[in-house]
């Protein structure tokens with residue numbers, strides 16, 4: 001009943017060995033990845049048993065994530081909150097046997113539709129719900145002041161932003177790499193090479209300038225006559241505000257004085273705590289192009305628990321294309337329609353067609369790429385994406401506060417370059433659940449329905465871990481008993497999504513189990 005005032009129980013880091021990759025593009029060695037993940041979870045199991053996560057609510061003073069509410073757009077239909085005072089923690093009544101009571105902030109999106117169609121009952125009650133699909137703003141304000149009953153489930157982890165804020169993501173990835181190096185796991189440390197070189201500004205401005213001067217000696221080339229040559233020779237960087245989303249505030253540059261001018265405009269001083277934080281990142285100037293256009297991938301991942309880590313990745317997703325052809329010429333560097341794949345940017349293009357949009361299903365993309373490069377290379381790419389996601393979760397596993405009430409749906413944004421290397425651009429805590437087209441609706445509806453099946457409020461999944469639930473494939477399950485069936489192949493992202501067939505099989509298994 002009482003909120004505990006205790007510090008998070010940090011897990012000791014233990015050696016993590018991931019599968020060896022000996023292929024030019026980082027593909028797995030001849031032994032299957034499944035074995036390696038099994039190996040990984042076996043290794044982690046001992047340590048998990050030694051250091052059981054504490055499932056209590058923490059009353060730790062968190063530093064507020066910058067511009068949090070702006071970052072994860074607030075739903076328009078958000079109702080006013082009337083919560084008890086911080087000291088007045090509420091014990092909640094147990095779930096009704098007949099129906100699951102849900103609360104949802106995102107009333108006009110696909111999630112509201114899915115929740116209703118599931119036969120659950122909507123409630124506007126502040127706290128008397130079984131399941132709450134909230135925005136991160138609500139959680140940030142109130143989560144520490146309430147006590148949840150055992151059965152209640154909530155769609156964010158308390159400090160989710162360790163993975164989803166651009167600067168913290170990079171900080172955690174860099175730290176993981178360093179820890180692995182320190183522990184002598186040099187090969188595994190080398191695998192943390194899937195994020196572009198990045199500096200947090202203003203804190204790391206000095207380091208950035210040093211690197212910029214070291215690697216961009218050909219600054220004068222930008223002064224050549226208009227349109228005469230590519231900027232690849234001088235090196236392009238991209239500036240991104242950490243507290244914004246949907247491409248807002250992003251710009252590309254090639255010269256240091258472009259930043260100096262920008263700094264003046266933003267009254268930008270290291271010692272100014274109000275300053276808007278940015279990251280500056282090496283621009284991937286050789287994106288893989290289809291029809292001459294750049295795209296990035298949106299992939300959905302659900303984390304059911306951080307400690308032990310249990311996560312699934314969705315087979316279907318989409319590629320978001322630019323409308324303009326890609327060029328890296330000087331005169332186009334300010335053209336966001338060429339460089340930013342965000343739908344919210346592209347929909348303003350004069351040639352944008354709302355019926356067709358700018359998206360392509362992951363499955364179509366994968367088929368297209370296989371027709372060009374063959375199955376082996378493309379499976380290698382999707383395997384590397386799978387491993388990138390797994391490594392990013394391992395990097396924050398001991399940072400994110402485990403709470404049995406919480407789960408989270410993430411939207412991963414991944415760019416593929418022309419050597420078929422995937423790059424992690426960012427992870428979204430509130431991926432858009434609005435549908436732009438009927439195809440988009442079908443994808444999101446199925447994916448969200450499968451999230452709810454995984455969270456299993458109805459207790460329909462027999463008490464065991466499944467390698468596939470609907471369109472979700474198991475990424476990792478550190479709670480699986482030793483010797484249990486390892487996750488399936490690691491290149492299933494983008495494969496045919498047989499979710500309905502799988503759900504039928506699960507239903508049968510559930511009936512057989514009693």
Ligand code: ADP
Pocket residue numbers: 196238240244245246247248250281282283284285295296339340341342413415425426
């Ligand atoms: P936002 O949260 O505003 O969407 P992102 O980091 O996802 O910010 O960047 C927006 C878009 O900019 C991406 O979808 C991608 O098209 C492009 N982009 C971002 N970072 C890079 C990069 N390092 N190299 C190439 N393109 C990038």
